[in-house]
Amino acid sequence: MSTTDRRLSSRIAETVHMFKLSQVREMREITQTELARRMKVAPSSIAGYEASTDPKLGTVARYAEALGGYLLNLVTLPEPDGSWTTYIIRTPADTRRKLPVEFITGRRPSHDERDANHAALMG
DSSP states (O other), rough: OOOOHHHHHHHHHHOOOOOOOOHHHHHHTTOOOOOHHTOOOOOOHHHHHHHSOOOOHHHHHHHHHHHTTTOOOEEEEOTTTSSSSEEEOOOGGGGSSSOOOSSEEEOOOOOOHHHHHHHHHHH
């Protein structure tokens, strides 16, 4: 693996974390009441979203937007050569944003893909 590939892999690993919705909100120091105001729902709805073990993607997307971000949907599929490719699936709501990376692949990307992903992630 080249130095560039190692830096890119490291950068991706540094930015991917798994948290509960409530943890993300709390790290942003936003109360349920404030988030409810931003989402135009009752505070009890926020408590319900955060307690859910299977929240709807649309709800998570609205939650993320109310926090100032957006939701990315990842789909990982096997390739004929045994490798895996992970795609970022853009939903209709995402079309108004320019996402920096269209996909992250488990196979060795082409030079063009690697250069484009590297440029987008390294800024």
